[in-house]
Amino acid sequence: MSIADTFVGRSVIGNECMTWGTYTDSGAATEDDIDTKLHLCTRMILQPYGTTVATNASVINETFPVAGSAVTIRTDASQVGLWIAFGDAFA
Numbered sequence: 001m002s003i004a005d006t007f008v009g010r011s012v013i014g015n016e017c018m019t020w021g022t023y024t025d026s027g028a029a030t031e032d033d034i035d036t037k038l039h040l041c042t043r044m045i046l047q048p049y050g051t052t053v054a055t056n057a058s059v060i061n062e063t064f065p066v067a068g069s070a071v072t073i074r075t076d077a078s079q080v081g082l083w084i085a086f087g088d089a090f091a
Contacts, residue, residue: 003032003075005083010037010090019068020084029077031061038068038087046073048081 008021019037023046036044042065046058054076061072068087075081 002026002028002030003034003073005034007035007037013086016042016086017088017090018084018086019090020082022080022082023073023075024080025075025078027078029075029079031072031074033070033072034083034085036068036071036083036085036087037091038085039089039091040065041068041071041085041087043086044071045084046075046081047083048075048079050080054079 003023003025005023006021010019044060048054048058056076058075061074
């Protein structure tokens with residue numbers, strides 16, 4: 001796996017479920033899946049962070065809605081960041 005993701009938390013916002021966590025690219029800059037712990041993911045936000053500016057924007061390689069257990073993202077090599085996902089129900 002070239003991108004390691006960590007589930008951090010979940011909450012209910014109005015009539016939607018929200019989950020969040022972190023991701024770390026292993027240095028390969030390839031795409032991989034994030035498990036959002038949602039049944040159906042309707043939208044997602046990626047936010048890179050660190051001490052250097054990201055050369056390229058992180059992208060979500062999906063057409064929403066998508067199964068929340070496998071949302072494909074692509075990042076720069078060795079990039080770390082946060083993800084936030086919204087969906088219909090917790091998986």
